[in-house]
Amino acid sequence: MREEDKMCVLCIDELAIKANLFYNYGRDTVRGVEDDGISRSLTPASTAAVIMARGLKSNWKQPLGYVFTSTTYSVVKTKDLLEKFIIALDSVDLNTIALVTDMGSNFMELSKLLGVTKEKPVFTLGNKEIFYVFDPPHLVKAVRNNMLLNSFCWDDKKTCWQYIVDFYNRDKNLTNRCAPRLTNAHIAPGKFEKMRVKYATQVLSATVAGSLHTYIELKGLPEDATGTMEFVAFFDKLFDIFNSSKLYPCKQYAKPFSGQPFQIEFLQNALEFLQKLKVINAREQMNCMEDFDQLLLNLSEFREVSVASLEIEEAANKLSFAVNNCDYHTQPLPEQNAFKYVCGYLIHKCLQAHKCDVCTQFATVNQQLDDSNLFVHYKAYSNEYSLFGGLKTPHESFYNYIYLLEKVFFSNIEDKFVQPRVGYSLYLSCKEIVGFTHPCTSFPYDYLLQLFVRLRLFYVIKNSNRNFKNTSKKNRKICILMGL
Numbered sequence: 380m381r382e383e384d385k386m387c388v389l390c391i392d393e394l395a396i397k398a399n400l401f402y403n404y405g406r407d408t409v410r411g412v413e414d415d416g417i418s419r420s421l422t423p424a425s426t427a428a429v430i431m432a433r434g435l436k437s438n439w440k441q442p443l444g445y446v447f448t449s450t451t452y453s454v455v456k457t458k459d460l461l462e463k464f465i466i467a468l469d470s471v472d473l474n475t476i477a478l479v480t481d482m483g484s485n486f487m488e489l490s491k492l493l494g495v496t497k498e499k500p501v502f503t504l505g506n507k508e509i510f511y512v513f514d515p516p517h518l519v520k521a522v523r524n525n526m527l528l529n530s531f532c533w534d535d536k537k538t539c540w541q542y543i544v545d546f547y548n549r550d551k552n553l554t555n556r557c558a559p560r561l562t563n564a565h566i567a568p569g570k571f572e573k574m575r576v577k578y579a580t581q582v583l584s585a586t587v588a589g590s591l592h593t594y595i596e597l598k599g600l601p602e603d604a605t606g607t608m609e610f611v612a613f614f615d616k617l618f619d620i621f622n623s624s625k626l627y628p629c630k631q632y633a634k635p636f637s638g639q640p641f642q643i644e645f646l647q648n649a650l651e652f653l654q655k656l657k658v659i660n661a662r663e664q665m666n667c668m669e670d671f672d673q674l675l676l677n678l679s680e681f682r683e684v685s686v687a688s689l690e691i692e693e694a695a696n697k698l699s700f701a702v703n704n705c706d707y708h709t710q711p712l713p714e715q716n717a718f719k720y721v722c723g724y725l726i727h728k729c730l731q732a733h734k735c736d737v738c739t740q741f742a743t744v745n746q747q748l749d750d751s752n753l754f755v756h757y758k759a760y761s762n763e764y765s766l767f768g769g770l771k772t773p774h775e776s777f778y779n780y781i782y783l784l785e786k787v788f789f790s791n792i793e794d795k796f797v798q799p800r801v802g803y804s805l806y807l808s809c810k811e812i813v814g815f816t817h818p819c820t821s822f823p824y825d826y827l828l829q830l831f832v833r834l835r836l837f838y839v840i841k842n843s844n845r846n847f848k849n850t851s852k853k854n855r856k857i858c859i860l861m862g863l
């Protein structure tokens with residue numbers, strides 16, 4: 380690689396993602412939380428950011444990593460991450476010259492933290508001087524958005540979007556159009572259309588500037604439209620000069636920047652012009668925050684609970700100590716009902732894993748209808764032959780055992796939720812602390828523990844995802860609440 384091929388630009392871009400957790404069985408990990416590759420937090424991720432390096436003078440690009448963050452992710456952490464990337468690039472002899480981001484509020488904050496100003500768009504990180512560049516395609520969209528709502532004024536001139544609308548309305552009905560590319564999406568872009576760069580660049584283009592000029596000359600538009608025309612022509616050139624991609628383009632300002640006199644002169648004039656610009660009739664302070672490429676990404680759907688793929692090692696240890704100091708009856712009655720229903724499900728699954736007379740007897744021993752098992756009773760598909768139909772009502776010791784497992788699960792979940800092998804470590808905690816003695820020596824204790832942990836994790840994730848749907852971004856929390 381030649382020295383000049385090693386010069387690169389670091390870019391970061393983000394897109395909004397739908398807050399959603401899911402449990403990855405294969406890796407036994409909860410996905411969907413804030414994760415910057417260094418640590419994971421209990422906050423659901425709402426943004427996915429990609430960091431990419433790309434050659435400044437040659438055409439190569441390399442994604443370096445991606446980060447899942449939330450609105451609360453600190454800029455200090457972003458800065459630390461950046462430093463890591465710059466040092467990593469340096470270690471393979473790649474020379475970072477500039478950083479490119481859009482003008483999202485977090486990046487504005489980052490630029491401030493890095494000490495970047497209009498006068499001095501440079502910061503030092505990892506012993507390097509690096510230029511901070513705001514993404515031109517994003518800037519051009521921001522200008523267009525401002526033009527839609529407000530007027531830009533300078534000297535005795537101003538812009539007025541209505542002239543572009545008037546021109547479009549006449550032009551669109553002609554057989555031979557001046558600006559055949561323009562559509563309604565250019566003139567009155569919707570929320571998603573506003574994110575497309577081309578709808579902005581094709582309006583702020585030489586074609587539209589030339590068309591407006593023609594209409595003014597032919598008295599199709601008033602003299603007052605001159606400001607709008609000049610503004611459009613200026614931004615067409617400004618965008619071109621920052622967006623050169625071909626060596627020999629047909630447009631003069633789209634030539635690669637090489638410091639030619641016409642280029643320097645244009646940029647110097649541009650600086651003066653931009654400093655003169657004022658925004659009036661600001662009904663709304665526009666910034667670029669609405670450009671969160673709002674892609675609602677369904678990370679994954681939660682699949683049905685199944686134990687088959689859980690990679691938990693076989694435990695041969697017999698659980699010998701009995702359950703004590705734990706009474707599920709302390710729960711409120713409606714909860715006791717739901718709780719018993721779940722216990723019935725668990726023992727039913729255990730019977731599928733191993734069945735004998737002793738186990739069947741244990742699983743159905745409780746045939747008394749009381750306030751705490753009404754739900755099991757009513758929920759039974761058919762209770763013609765027994766009070767609880769096919770649903771199981773196991774021995775009291777089983778309820779207490781599961782209740783104790785619940786307590787252990789909830790006292791551990793917060794610490795372990797974002798850790799690797801979440802299911803396995805919760806299983807170990809449950810196994811370590813509690814146990815009960817089943818009358819059958821072949822009772823599948825381990826299977827029960829694994830199933831219980833799965834089921835509980837499933838509920839936490841399901842409740843959290845439900846919470847994300849109904850709450851604003853800031854208030855989204857992972858719901859670690861006891862109770863079904």
Ligand SMILES: [Zn+2]
Nearest residue numbers: 735738819821
């Ligand atoms: Zn058995």
